[in-house]
Amino acid sequence: MYAREIEADLTEVLVTEAQIQEKLAELARRIEADYEGREILLVGVLKGAVMVMADLARELRPHVRTDWMAVSSYGAGTESSGVVRILKDLDTDLTGRHVLIVEDIIDSGLTLSWLLANLKSRGTASVEICALLRKPDAARVDVTVKYLGFDIPNQFVVGYGLDYAERYRNLRDVAILAPHIYS
Template sequence: MEPRDIDGDLTEILIEEAEIRSRLAEMSRQIEADYAGKDLLLVGVLKGAVMVMADLARELVHPVTMDWMAVSSYGSGTQSSGVVRILKDLDTDLHGRHVLIVEDIIDSGLTLSWLMANLKSRGPASLEICALLRKPDAARVEIDVKYLGFDIPNQFVVGYGLDYAEKYRNLRSVGVLAPHVYSGENNA
């Protein structure tokens, strides 16, 4: 889906598809260098990281193993509920594995902080984070991100896997969602 397909739902495009793909290629080269000779497990966080994980994995030239985890702290709204629930756990044993969590966006950092602690307790050899987007102004906890695509303003964004009420994930770029789309919510 292109921005023209949802005319009026976005206030601006923050990052074009070509910029995303270029940055993912750069990140992939660094990941390959850092994990040369190691068996790397990519852990995608559903549903938002699907696009990022797919494109990142295709960019890597070394074989990797992939697994998926689903956690939720949003529901269908635009703000985190603060309560993390595991909706789908990993199928892979992390003990002794080199694990790279692949995320679409780091907002408050609360969910990812919880996820890091949870996965660390499973005994991986290493545990790092790769995120396409981060909102520094929204951070409530400090998260050490080894591979970062872009820092963005603290606005509600959709596209490239990011959604609002399960819509807009297939937008090829990342754009700011127009407030009228979610104006029925309390967004204070």
């Protein structure tokens, strides 16, 4: 889906598909350099990180393993509740592994902070974060993100995996959703 096809639903495109692909290639080169000689386990956070994880994994040159975890702190709303629930846990034993959490967006940081602590408690060799987007003005806890795509304003955004009520995930860009859609 292209932004021009649903422009009445959007107020502004923040990051284009081309900018996303360029940034993911840049992040992949950094990840490769940092993890040279070590196997990485990419842990994608469902459902929003599907696009980021797929494109990042394809961009990485060495073999990587992947697994998925589903956690929720949103429900059908537009703001994090701060209460994290595991909807799907990992299938992989993390003992001794170098884990790279792949996220679509960091809002308050509450969910990611919880997830980081949870994965570290499982005997990992290391845990780092790769996030496509971050809203610095929405942060309620400080989370160190080693690989970051873009800082964006504290607006409700959709596209490239990000949704509102399970819609807009297949928008190729990241755009601000018009308030009349969710008000």
